[in-house]
Amino acid sequence: MNQASNPFLAFIQGNREELIEKWELKMKKEDDQKLSSVISDHTYTNICNEYINILIHSFMNPDDEPSSKIGDFSQKIVQLGWSLRFLTTSLSDMNKILFEMMTLNSTEEEKMSLVWAFDHWIAPVNSEVLHQYASSWERTVSLQKIALQELSAPLxxxxxxxxxxxxxxxxxxxxxxxxxxxxxxxxxxxxxxxxxxxxxxxxxxxxxxxxxxxxxxxxxxxxxxxxxxxxxxxxxxxxxxxxxxxxxxxxxxxxxxxxxxxxxxxxxxxxxxxxx
Known part of the structure; x- marks a missing residue:
């Protein structure tokens, strides 16, 4: 499947600002740890932009291995202290917002076709983000455990x-x-x-x-x-x-x-x- 058959690329590029604005508001509302009290609006905007960039890169290079950008993005999420629940909810919210914007005047048949496209184009990216998040979390916990062991018996x-x-x-x-x-x-x-x-x-x-x-x-x-x-x-x-x-x-x-x-x-x- 070539770039031309990707239904999301042109739409995301053309509606990027509105998509990010709606997603950012949804993330703040769903914030399960009330991180918005210590995280600036600029940080939320950056996270949304980074994810959109990952999607666009994936759409334009469908045959590439998962990019290092996904690893960097997931590590940043861990460093921000976002829980796995918050991350999965946020990605799901983004999918819903994108789907609703793209199917505003669509028929049921068109909607079903877009659902299949979501599974093909976006689900693998989300899956890789969650995988990289888990790996980054495990590394962080491992390093913390080593540090705690070093501090557990100081002389x-x-x-x-x-x-x-x-x-x-x-x-x-x-x-x-x-x-x-x-x-x-x-x-x-x-x-x-x-x-x-x-x-x-x-x-x-x-x-x-x-x-x-x-x-x-x-x-x-x-x-x-x-x-x-x-x-x-x-x-x-x-x-x-x-x-x-x-x-x-x-x-x-x-x-x-x-x-x-x-x-x-x-x-x-x-x-x-x-x-x-």
Whole structure:
């Protein structure tokens, strides 16, 4: 099928402004996340124009592979925070607006013919947009997961030879592995003599969590440093006792402040008040 048999190309080019205006108003009305409060009208207009450009390019080059423009367009949609539901609704609205404009004075037979043309010319473009959106979303989530993993067990130097690892949230096997890796790498990198693991932000310390902490403490000892467990709240202490967890081989303190004071003593330093 050649360009001349495409019923949409000339119509979209000739009615572009009206089509975009109607679609933009519909998008704002259907905005399920109220993004219009933080997204300018210019952004909506740009998105509409980019999609129209994709359609025109596809109509004029029907034998080409899906263009990189679709990938860029879909990635921009993800970056704007538009949900899959909002995207599919918006594309459907655009199709309805285009169909209504093109069939204003058409017969039923002409309308049915145009429905077939929609399936042939526009549906594949929409399908590729959704496919690229899903791929871009998966990449974004993957990158976010990696970033969160990097931040989930940071090792922070607070004094010479003293580092702190603040832990927040639940600790599963995958995160425990990350903690162990960061601890060992950090001890060597910062030449730490004492490492404080702060569990103030860990909601539950069960047998598995305690096992991972003991393993981490032993691993730190094997590379020549000492490990302190700090931030043990009363309810956590009670849970540890009730479960019969043995932390006798780990030095424990109830707060980070007490832990730092002990760490300074272990490295032959102390906090001295200068007075007035």
């Amino acid at each position: 922070i130097p607070v004094f010479d030879n003293i580092t702190v690892m603040p832990l927040v949230g639940t600790i599963d096997t995958e995160r425990a592995k990350r903690i162990m890796e960061n601890l060992l790498q950090g001890v060597v990198k910062h030449r730490a003599e004492v490492v404080l693991i702060d569990i103030t932000g860990v909601p539950v310390v069960d047998t598995m969590v305690a096992h991972h902490i003991i393993q981490a403490s032993e691993a730190v000892r094997l590379v020549g440093a000492k490990c302190l467990l700090v931030g043990i709240r009363p309810e956590i202490a009670q849970t540890i006792v009730n479960l019969g967890i043995d932390l006798s081989q780990v030095i424990t303190k109830n707060s980070l402040q007490k832990g730092i004071e002990s760490a300074l003593e272990m490295t032959n330093r102390q906090i001295v008040s200068l007075g007035e």
